[in-house]
Amino acid sequence: MNAPYLFGRFQLDPTTRQLLADGQPLALGARAFDVLLALIERRERLVTKDELLELAWPGLVVEENNLQVQISALRKLLGPQSIATIPGRGYRFTCGLDGDAASSPDKIVDVAPEAMAAAPVAVTPASQTDTKPWPVLAVAAALIFAVAGSAWLWSRREAPIDRSALKTEVAAADNKSIAVLPFTNMSEDKDAAYFADGVHEDLLTQLALIGELKVVSRTSVEEYRKTTKSARQIATELGVASLVEGSVRRSGNRVRITAQLIDARSDKHLWGNNFDRDLKDIFAIQSELATAIARALKVSLSPNDEARLARKPTENLAAYELLLRQKELKIRAINNLQTDFLEERIALLQRAVELDPKFALAWASLGAEHARASFQFLDRSAARLSLAEKAIERALQLAPDDIAVRSEAGIVLYYGRRDFARAAQYFEDLLHIAPNHVATLTVLSWLRNRQGRRLDSNALLERALAIDPRNIEAIATLVGNLAVFRHWDEARSLQRKLVELQPGDLDARCVLYMIEWQKNGSFAAYDAWRAALPAEAQRTSDQIRLMDVARAASRRDFDAVLRLFDARPNDDWDWLNPVPARAVVLLAKGERTRAFEVARSSLREASSGMQRQPDNLKWWWLSLINRAVLGEREAVLDGYRRLRARPDFGTDDNITQDIVFLEPELYALLGDREKALRTMAVLAKQPRFSSATSWRSTVSFASLWDDPRFLAIVNDPANNAPLPIVNQDPALIGK
CATH class of the missing domain: 1.25.40 (Serine Threonine Protein Phosphatase 5, Tetratricopeptide repeat)
Known part of the structure; x- marks a missing residue:
C-alpha cells in the first residue's frame, strides 16, 4: 500500500486517490491527480511533458494544452509556485515534503539561500517519518520561500527558468561539446547575409571534423538566430557545454569577423578575438578561428587536423563566393533531398569551376548536385549521371584526401549510382576521422536503411542524437525506423519531440495522429484536431491530405476521396x-x-x-x-x-x-x-x-x-x- 505524501497543509493519498487540505478532501479530477502524483514521485528531477502525457493519458494522443489545463488547476489549489515550468521541456514539483531535509530529528540543518534555491528536495512517504520536528518544518518552509523568491526574479524575464535544472544539465554536458550559433551579418549590404552564413557554416564544418569535438549541426542552431535566450538556456536545450557567438562585417575588400567562446556552465568567456583584414585573408581567419577554439577547449589537434585547417580551398575569391551562394540556396531548399533551386545551384557551381578549374570542393559539390537531379528523377539520363561522375572524378584527382570532397563522393554513389555499399564505405571512412560528425552519422543511417540494416541505422541515429539532441532529420528518421517495426509508443514519443521543436509545422503534428491511427485504427484523436483546422488545410500539408483521404476511405465515403483527389496540386504524387x-x-x-x-x-x-x-x-x-x-x-x-x-x-x-x-x-x-x-x-x-x-x-x-x-x-x-x-x-x- 502506498503511503500518503504530506506537504504543508496538504496530503496526497495514492491509495484512496484523494488530495486533502487540512484533513478535508478537495475536488480534483482523475487526470490532475495522476499528474500531481507523477510529479511528486519524480520530485528529484524535472518531468518532461512527454512523460507526463504518457503517465496521465496512457495510450492516447492528446494535445499538450490538456496537460497545461491540469497544471493550471493544480496551481490554483496548491499555490502558483508549487509547480515550476522548465520552458519547452517540462515541469518540476517544488514544495518541500515533511521529512525532506533532516535525516535525524535532533539535527538542525542550516541552508544558505543559494543552496535552497538550487538543491533538490527528497520526497519521503509519511509512514517513513514518525515525527515531524520543528527543524524539519522550518527547513521545508525556507525552501518554499527560496523557490518562490527565485520564481519572482526569473518571472521578470520572458520565461521562467528553473536554474537548478539548468546547472545540473549543463554541468553534465561533455566538456568538448559545442554549438556554433549563427553569425550576425553586420554588413551595411543586407544582401550579403549569404557571406556571413557561409563563414558560419565553414567554421562549424571545420570544428565538426575535429575528432575530439562534439559539434551540434547547423539545422539545430538555426532556431537561435536572433534569439533572446541566455547562453545557459541555449546550451541546456542543445546539450552542450560551450557556445560560439560571432558576427561578420564586410565592406568592399575588407572583412571584420568577431567571435567569442563561452563556457555556458559559468557564463565565462573562454576566448574571443576580432579579425579585421583584407578579404583575401578569409581562409586564414577561418583557420585561426577553428584552431583557437579547439585549443581553448584543450583539444589536441593532429598533424592531419592542422594541415586540413591550414588548407585554402581556392585562390579565387569570386569562385568561393559562388560556392557560398550555392550553399545559401541549398539551405533554403524546403525538401529533404534539397532539390529546390537545383538548376540555379548547378549554374553557380559551374561558373565557380570555370573561374578556378582547380577548385576541388566546387567540383565535388557540382557532382553531388547532378546526382541529386538524377535521384529525384528530374533528369535520369545517362548524360546527367555522366556529368555527376566526371565532376566527382575531377574533384578526387585534385584533392583525394579532402574530407569534404570524399563526403560528396559518397553522395554521388548514393544518389547517382545508388551503390549503397560503396557509398557507405566512404562515410564509414569519414567516421574513423571524425566519429562525432552528425551529418555523416545521419546520412550513413539512411544508407543502412536502404540496405535493410535498421538496427545499425538506429545505433547511428542514437549516436547522432547524443551529440545533437534537437536534430530534426535524425529524430524523424528514427521515428520512421521505429514505425517499420511497429514500436508505436516509442515512435509517438519521439514524434512529440518533433512537434515541440516545430510547433507551427502541421505535417509534424499530423504524423503524430497518423502514428496513433496506425497503432489502433482510430481516427478519434485526428478528428478532434482536424476539426479545429481550416477545411483547406489539406492543400498545404501533404500529411493532412493523406490522413483526410485515409479517413474518408475507411468510412467508405468515396465521393469525399474523389474531392480530395481533385484538390491536390497537379504536380503532387501520392x-x-x-x-x-x-x-x-x-x-x-x-x-x-x-x-x-x-x-x-x-x-x-x-x-x-x-x-x-x-x-x-x-x-x-x-x-x-x-x-x-x-x-x-x-x-x-x-x-x-x-x-x-x-x-x-x-x-x-x-x-x-x-x-x-x-x-x-x-x-x-x-x-x-x-x-x-x-x-x-x-x-x-x-x-x-x-x-x-x-x-x-x-x-x-x-x-x-x-x-x-x-x-x-x-x-x-x-x-x-x-x-x-x-x-x-x-x-x-x-x-
Whole structure:
C-alpha cells in the first residue's frame, strides 16, 4: 500500500486517490491527480511533458494544452509556485515534503539561500517519518520561500527558468561539446547575409571534423538566430557545454569577423578575438578561428587536423563566393533531398569551376548536385549521371584526401549510382576521422536503411542524437525506423519531440495522429484536431491530405476521396501509400464504366512516363494498378514479374517493400481473393512502412473489407504488435 505524501497543509493519498487540505478532501479530477502524483514521485528531477502525457493519458494522443489545463488547476489549489515550468521541456514539483531535509530529528540543518534555491528536495512517504520536528518544518518552509523568491526574479524575464535544472544539465554536458550559433551579418549590404552564413557554416564544418569535438549541426542552431535566450538556456536545450557567438562585417575588400567562446556552465568567456583584414585573408581567419577554439577547449589537434585547417580551398575569391551562394540556396531548399533551386545551384557551381578549374570542393559539390537531379528523377539520363561522375572524378584527382570532397563522393554513389555499399564505405571512412560528425552519422543511417540494416541505422541515429539532441532529420528518421517495426509508443514519443521543436509545422503534428491511427485504427484523436483546422488545410500539408483521404476511405465515403483527389496540386504524387488511383475509387463505388475510362486515360499517361523514365517506379505502379482495374490479368502479372526483375529489387529495402506490398493490391483488383488474402497473411507479420490497420483504408482492398478472412488478418493483435528491431536482407521481404 502506498503511503500518503504530506506537504504543508496538504496530503496526497495514492491509495484512496484523494488530495486533502487540512484533513478535508478537495475536488480534483482523475487526470490532475495522476499528474500531481507523477510529479511528486519524480520530485528529484524535472518531468518532461512527454512523460507526463504518457503517465496521465496512457495510450492516447492528446494535445499538450490538456496537460497545461491540469497544471493550471493544480496551481490554483496548491499555490502558483508549487509547480515550476522548465520552458519547452517540462515541469518540476517544488514544495518541500515533511521529512525532506533532516535525516535525524535532533539535527538542525542550516541552508544558505543559494543552496535552497538550487538543491533538490527528497520526497519521503509519511509512514517513513514518525515525527515531524520543528527543524524539519522550518527547513521545508525556507525552501518554499527560496523557490518562490527565485520564481519572482526569473518571472521578470520572458520565461521562467528553473536554474537548478539548468546547472545540473549543463554541468553534465561533455566538456568538448559545442554549438556554433549563427553569425550576425553586420554588413551595411543586407544582401550579403549569404557571406556571413557561409563563414558560419565553414567554421562549424571545420570544428565538426575535429575528432575530439562534439559539434551540434547547423539545422539545430538555426532556431537561435536572433534569439533572446541566455547562453545557459541555449546550451541546456542543445546539450552542450560551450557556445560560439560571432558576427561578420564586410565592406568592399575588407572583412571584420568577431567571435567569442563561452563556457555556458559559468557564463565565462573562454576566448574571443576580432579579425579585421583584407578579404583575401578569409581562409586564414577561418583557420585561426577553428584552431583557437579547439585549443581553448584543450583539444589536441593532429598533424592531419592542422594541415586540413591550414588548407585554402581556392585562390579565387569570386569562385568561393559562388560556392557560398550555392550553399545559401541549398539551405533554403524546403525538401529533404534539397532539390529546390537545383538548376540555379548547378549554374553557380559551374561558373565557380570555370573561374578556378582547380577548385576541388566546387567540383565535388557540382557532382553531388547532378546526382541529386538524377535521384529525384528530374533528369535520369545517362548524360546527367555522366556529368555527376566526371565532376566527382575531377574533384578526387585534385584533392583525394579532402574530407569534404570524399563526403560528396559518397553522395554521388548514393544518389547517382545508388551503390549503397560503396557509398557507405566512404562515410564509414569519414567516421574513423571524425566519429562525432552528425551529418555523416545521419546520412550513413539512411544508407543502412536502404540496405535493410535498421538496427545499425538506429545505433547511428542514437549516436547522432547524443551529440545533437534537437536534430530534426535524425529524430524523424528514427521515428520512421521505429514505425517499420511497429514500436508505436516509442515512435509517438519521439514524434512529440518533433512537434515541440516545430510547433507551427502541421505535417509534424499530423504524423503524430497518423502514428496513433496506425497503432489502433482510430481516427478519434485526428478528428478532434482536424476539426479545429481550416477545411483547406489539406492543400498545404501533404500529411493532412493523406490522413483526410485515409479517413474518408475507411468510412467508405468515396465521393469525399474523389474531392480530395481533385484538390491536390497537379504536380503532387501520392503513390504507393493509402491514397488510391482515381479509377480504383470509381471501381469501389460501382461505377465500372467511368472507372474503365479513367483507367485507360491513366494508362496513356503511364506509357508516356515510362518512355521518359523507364526506371521510375511510380509509372510502373500507375500502369499495373490501372491494368488491374481493367482486368488485364496476363499483362498485370507479366508487368509485375518484370518489376521484380529490377536490379534494385532485393537490394534496396525501400524499393523492395514498395514492390512486394503492391502484390496483394493487384490480386485484389483482379478479383483473385485467395491469392490476395494469402499474400496479405504473410506480409502482415513482417516489418513494413504501414500497419495492417491501414489496409482498412486502402481502396484497392475494398472488395475484401467485409471478408471474414480479411477482418481476421487486420484484427489480429499479433499483426500490429511490436517486432524485434533487426537487420534484414531486403531479398527476404515477402518470404
